[in-house]
Amino acid sequence: MIVTSGLEKAYKDVKALKGLSFQANDGEITGLLGPNGAGKTTCLRSIYGLIHPDTGSAQVDSIDASKAPIDVRKRIGIFPDKFGLQERLSAREHIAYFAGLHGLHGDARKAAVQQVIDDLDMNDIADRRTGGFSQGQRMKVALGQAIVHQPQNLILDEPSRGLDVMSTRILRELLFRLKAQGRCILFSSHVMQEVAALCDRVVIMVAGQVVAEGSPAELCERTGQESFEEAFVQLIGTEEGIML
Numbered sequence: 001m002i003v004t005s006g007l008e009k010a011y012k013d014v015k016a017l018k019g020l021s022f023q024a025n026d027g028e029i030t031g032l033l034g035p036n037g038a039g040k041t042t043c044l045r046s047i048y049g050l051i052h053p054d055t056g057s058a059q060v061d062s063i064d065a066s067k068a069p070i071d072v073r074k075r076i077g078i079f080p081d082k083f084g085l086q087e088r089l090s091a092r093e094h095i096a097y098f099a100g101l102h103g104l105h106g107d108a109r110k111a112a113v114q115q116v117i118d119d120l121d122m123n124d125i126a127d128r129r130t131g132g133f134s135q136g137q138r139m140k141v142a143l144g145q146a147i148v149h150q151p152q153n154l155i156l157d158e159p160s161r162g163l164d165v166m167s168t169r170i171l172r173e174l175l176f177r178l179k180a181q182g183r184c185i186l187f188s189s190h191v192m193q194e195v196a197a198l199c200d201r202v203v204i205m206v207a208g209q210v211v212a213e214g215s216p217a218e219l220c221e222r223t224g225q226e227s228f229e230e231a232f233v234q235l236i237g238t239e240e241g242i243m244l
């Protein structure tokens, strides 16, 4: 579970976060949604302990990300926005490398890697060099690296940016599976369809603050709009920076 309370962060005179408070629950997919510059990336970096907020806190499974970033990182998987793969290494070797970074060695490492390969249905490609992999296959390797330490929480910053339709579908299925395992999934997005299709709860932020939260259906009801896209535009007061 991820909880932010009163997060504030300024970069010189730009106030990126102005008292951001929200919660992402286990067993749910939570979407962090907002126009360009709303502070989504700053928020996700604070949760991962890469940025220290000026005030407030980000807690992951009740551990403060500023005070114990290493403990927090054990409990989080990060899905990268670029899949930088070494084409001479196999998918299994990539995932094993990340398992090693998380302190897994020997038989425990082998077992952890095999578990992820099974979970992501990757046995057919696991021992192939990644050079020449399709985008969907590359994405599975990246996701395998992110979850090999079996984190309770998964963070994705605009996960479908640059993905083709098939890769987006594969990613969506994988996220549903992780959710069914009771994990907490938090992702940021500009893409309305993705959010409406994936999220149990949406946290809408504008200029560093939460302006609305709830399920897509609740937000439609609250604004009297039939489509989530219209509800969102009404809530943030602009269409700027939104992708349909």
Ligand SMILES: Nc1ncnc2c1ncn2[C@@H]1O[C@H](COP(=O)(O)OP(=O)(O)OP(=O)(O)O)[C@@H](O)[C@H]1O
Pocket: 011, 014, 015, 016, 034, 035, 036, 037, 038, 039, 040, 041, 042, 043
């Ligand atoms: N390292 C930095 N130095 C200075 N200003 C920054 C820095 N990082 C972010 N900002 C500013 O903080 C504000 C929030 O940025 P952030 O990247 O968190 O927003 P975002 O919601 O992720 O935006 P986008 O959707 O456009 O990626 C913006 O005004 C941005 O210009």
